[in-house]
Amino acid sequence: MNGVIDLQMWQMAASYIFIVILLFIVKARGISREKEIIISSVRMTLQLIITGYALIFLFDNANPLLTLLVIAIMEAFAINNVYKRTKMELTRQLKKIIALSMLAGTLSSLVYFLLVVVRINPWYDPRYFIPIAGMLVGNSMTGISLGVTKLVENMYTQRHMVESALMLGATPKLAAKEIIDGAFDSAILPTINSMVGMGIVFLPGMMTGQILSGTSPVTAIEYQIAIMLGILGSVALTVILFVQLGYKTFFNERSQLTVSPPTKRNGKADK
């Protein structure tokens, strides 16, 4: 019962049959997605192989500096990903705020989760630090991307309402309140929704992994519950920091609204 079945090379190869089926369907239906499917399969395979060996190396050479280096790389990739995922061009000021919110939100949640909830020892133990950091950073990245898109879009589409509120003597904060709240809400909603289906509709990845490796399901759900709450906290903290600081970039020091139409990456106007 204990221990997981180690997959042989041919067993691994057999799982690629799913990709072959998909390619066959796509080809037969004339949907031109073969290139993307092949590239993403290859990328996934290579990235995971590299990560696997990197993790072995990190676990064998537990070292605080190495752990810090890994989290730094993770944050850098995540922040860059938020910039790329948002369909609109972002101002430099807004980019700075995204980076700041990601760092402050995820790192403070991570420190609390590892040192107060799980109480790992030593604090840099890569076997706990790295996967948990990955989950908190990854989910916060998805959340803040949604928040950024909503904030930038609505500041533009609802600029007439924001300006009208300013004309009536509202502070920028009051004038943008609905947009700020809407961005926060849409950013944390997916995380909240995923908690609703958890355990019934799907078994979360981390829990499945622990069960497969022989951990008692009770321990597995304990971890899963703790990590879900940790993720929610990290997402909420990251996003609230972002919207509270981010809306200010749309106003100048004379409390005037300064939005320009959101431009898509290719330089064309959004609407």
Add this chain to the structure above:
Amino acid sequence: MYDLKNIKFKDILDIKEIKIPRARITCIVGESGSGKTTLLRMLNNLTSPDSGDISYDGQSIFHIDPVILRRKAVMLPQTPAIFSGTVRDNLLIGLKLSQKLEVSDEELIKAMEMVRLSKDLDSDADLLSGGEKQRLAIARVMLMDPEVLLLDEPSSALDEYTEQIVISTLVEYARDKKKTMVMVTHSKKIAREFADEIIEIKKKNMPMPERSLQ
């Protein structure tokens, strides 16, 4: 009340000097695209000129907190902003946004009567017609009781008959309460009938000297 000097803004405005007197009705007229709205927006600092100075009550507006200035000199945009909610919410939102005390339903109904609007306070504001929305927005500004009313084409969505009534009510209200009113209008007739002062803005040019009508 206002004193504008050497105002330049992009290639839209180039104003040598304009004075807007206190407790008077001033109309700004001029062809479309001449910068009337831009000028009005400058009076509550929603837009800043590229150069030049604007003083309010003897003090440069660049030394006044813009939010405080806008609470004293409230602007009504040409397209009225209707916020989601009831007619009551929309009447009260000016007071709420400017962090003033809310008023009773009676006051709200009185304000609606002034602009000839008879709607249930609990009805959905979004269902009103264009003209009704404009009158709702006018009532909202009157409820805020500001020192200065900056009105951008307040009657653009009204028929001639309602326009006459609403504007004369507004003017009466302003005279009665010694308010300073600055109104952008297309209608020379309205300007001639109600204005104490008329400022005409020519396209990319200096404004005509003010003509006093009284």
